[in-house]
Amino acid sequence: MIASLGARAVQDVIEAGRLGRFAWRAATTSARCCLVRETLPLVRNQMNFIGVRSVPVIMITGAFVGMTLAVQAYDQLAGMGLEEHLGVLINLAVVKELGPVLAAVMLAGRVGGALTAELGTMNVTEQIDAVRSMGTDPIRYLVAPRLLACLLLTPILIMYADLMGVIGGAMVSFLQLGINSSAYWKFSAAGVELWDVSIGVAKGFFFGGAIATISCYKGFNCRQGAHGVGQACTEAFVASFISILALNFALAAISKSIYLTFWPLKSLV
């Protein structure tokens, strides 16, 4: 029992080391490639798949998050006579936490799964070995464009999710719950700062990096056969999901520390 736990722990540490090495190679290769003209068409193709085709599903996710928050939070606030403050609660929750996290989870499912399946199939059919055998670095050709596209587009997709969350929350508040719109926007503007929006969007950069790196790693290292590819997709989603939650916690703590450090200086500006 103890021996098997120990062996499992050692295996997990080795796996984490491999992922770390892969992430480092992917990051350094992407940094070198992002200024090379030949990489741009590859990145553009991935941007179309990762970004453009994800817009509808991300917007729907954002809208429902805002709408649900409005329905759920109204009763608590109305009980205290604070229903006009509903906008602050909805918009703050959407732009800081729920919009970025749920948009990233949706991307992990839609994009991460597809990346793992595509690269995993290439791996089991020896297409990745074929890339290597022709003297091309598969990290440069296959991973860097996907990583760059995710890094660039996840923050933008989060903006779409935020926008639709704000609109969805406002629509339910005005049309279903009958809240005064000018009061709703006045309190929202007072309660939600540019910092809140910025930190939510900035999270997208980290979430996108985590989704692309984990998904590509799982695809590159999946086992043989259809079962191996399927399992790699599942593992990629689970690992991406946990990474998003862990990164969200870490970024929330860091951003709060930064805010509290610089907040007293705001009055001087």
Added chain:
Amino acid sequence: MKRQTDQNERADAGAASGVHIEVRNLTKKFGRKLVLDNISLSIEKGKTTVIIGPSGCGKTVLIKHFIVLQRPSTGEVYFDGRRIDRLSERELSRVRMHFGYLFQEGALFDSMSVAENIMFPIKQHFKDVTWRQVEDVVKAKLAMVGLDGFQNYYPANLSGGQRKRVALARAIALNPEVILYDEPTTGLDPIRSDIINELVLKLEKDLNVTSIVVTHDMKSAYKVGDRIVMLHNGKIIADGDADHIRHHPHPTVQQFINGRVGEDDLAVLRMSGAVATSQFLPRDFQQ
């Protein structure tokens, strides 16, 4: 410094002796499984070496070491006298341009057309070539494998034999010095197998390449091979020309080249057959 000098001496010796690829004391393990066991082998320039052996004996793993798609657990790999198994992936990229690799299932990029597949290595390594030049190379390579006119097809629309020929056209796109064929005739009918054999011979003659063919098709091995090496349980058990192999005294070699099942395997089959018959008669499933 001394090590560098040793390597330079080996490089000179290798180049002078006409040895193109060499592995020394190569051992490969996957976990605890020993796949290649202390193999030493030299491949001569301009010759066709065929590696035969039963399925799962490590033939593919061995040729993947020649191009360092697999790294040895222990041992050394040399190309033109230069040790390559310790090079970084970036350094290996330049070495691999000297190789063409025909994968067992072709490994064509299924999202690309036939033309795009063949263009891939050219566009990766030669940035200044014009579109017209690339198209001409694609046409010439496809003509060499008898598939000119298939430029706009996708791999999914090709037969198994056509896919292998397109993969071969892609493998020779950079005019390699060495072509590695991983089971080029597996899964093909006898006529298409012979077309592939003829192509191997034609490329050897036209391009003067060093060819290494992994196969368990003896007809193909005798036809294309200047030298035949047999692997069994991760070791080389026979090495020589076709006549040497035909008359080799080792019983495993004779059993393999004549396609005969061994007494041990037959005993297992008889036993499992007896167990199956005794356990699963149709009447056992009747109510």
